Amino acid sequence: MKPIYNLIFSATVLLFLSSTFTLAQQAAVDSNLLSEQPNFLKSRLKATDTLFVKDINVLKKFVELDSLDIEILKPQILYTILSDSNVDTTVTYKTLVAAVRSFKQNIGYAEFRKGILLYKQMASIKVNPQNWPNDQALFRRLGFTEADLEDFLSFISKPEHKNMNYKEAYLAYMKEIDSLQ
Numbered sequence: 335m336k337p338i339y340n341l342i343f344s345a346t347v348l349l350f351l352s353s354t355f356t357l358a359q360q361a362a363v364d365s366n367l368l369s370e371q372p373n374f375l376k377s378r379l380k381a382t383d384t385l386f387v388k389d390i391n392v393l394k395k396f397v398e399l400d401s402l403d404i405e406i407l408k409p410q411i412l413y414t415i416l417s418d419s420n421v422d423t424t425v426t427y428k429t430l431v432a433a434v435r436s437f438k439q440n441i442g443y444a445e446f447r448k449g450i451l452l453y454k455q456m457a458s459i460k461v462n463p464q465n466w467p468n469d470q471a472l473f474r475r476l477g478f479t480e481a482d483l484e485d486f487l488s489f490i491s492k493p494e495h496k497n498m499n500y501k502e503a504y505l506a507y508m509k510e511i512d513s514l515q
Contacts, residue, residue, distance in 0.1 A: 364395075364396075367392060367395075367427060368396075368426060368427045368428040368431070369426050369427075369428065370426060370427055371424065371425060371426055371427075372389045372392070372412075372425065372426075372427055372430050373385035373386060373388060373389050374386050374389050374409045374412060374413075375425055378409075379409055380409070381408045381409060386409060389412075389427075389430075390404060390407065392427050392431075393407070393427075393430065393431065393434055396427075396431045397431055397434050397435055397438070402447060402450060402451070403438075405450065406446065406447070406450060407434070412430070412434075415433050415434060415437045416429070416430065416433050418433075418437075419432070419433040419436060419437075421433065452472065452475055452476065453501055455472060456472055456499065456500040456501040456504060457499050457500070457501040457502075458499065459472075459499060459500050460497075460498075460499055460500075461490045461495055461496060461497075461498045461499065461500060461503050463487060463490055463491045466487050466490075469500065470483050470487075472500060473486060473504075476504075485507075486503075486504075486507055489503065489506075489507050489510070490503050490507075
């Protein structure tokens with residue numbers, strides 16, 4: 335019976351040592367990775383470029399990101415986040431991770447997410463003046479006044495706007511207002 339306990343004890347010690355070694359190796363790899371400069375800073379990248387996707391994958395490893403975060407965090411937004419964080423050294427993944435974590439805790443980030451979700455919701459609803467009593471809630475959340483709501487209802491009631499979704503109609507409405515000024 336004693337040899338079995340020795341075997342179990344030896345196997346447990348080996349597993350512990352193996353996992354400790356693996357964790358130490360992973361920490362070294364992570365440390366090396368965090369000291370590298372993000373790709374999007376080295377050249378102008380688009381959000382679809384493989385080097386930028388690598389940057390996002392590095393961020394995902396150290397910062398919890400959902401699909402909406404991925405949609406938000408485009409190269410230009412990351413530039414803005416870094417400039418807002420007043421980084422005065424060479425930017426590495428470590429400084430980028432810290433800046434993104436800080437950004438995600440900011441009140442402006444929560445509002446930005448709400449705005450993106452609102453635009454997505456607007457894009458999914460086809461313009462329908464008959465549903466306006468329900469649909470106008472979207473535009474109240476955008477800050478429309480009662481006068482704005484009446485003007486927008488008049489705008490979407492025109493036959494040329496019947497095939498639009500609310501996002502398209504909103505953008506066309508804002509463009510029309512801008513052209514009047």
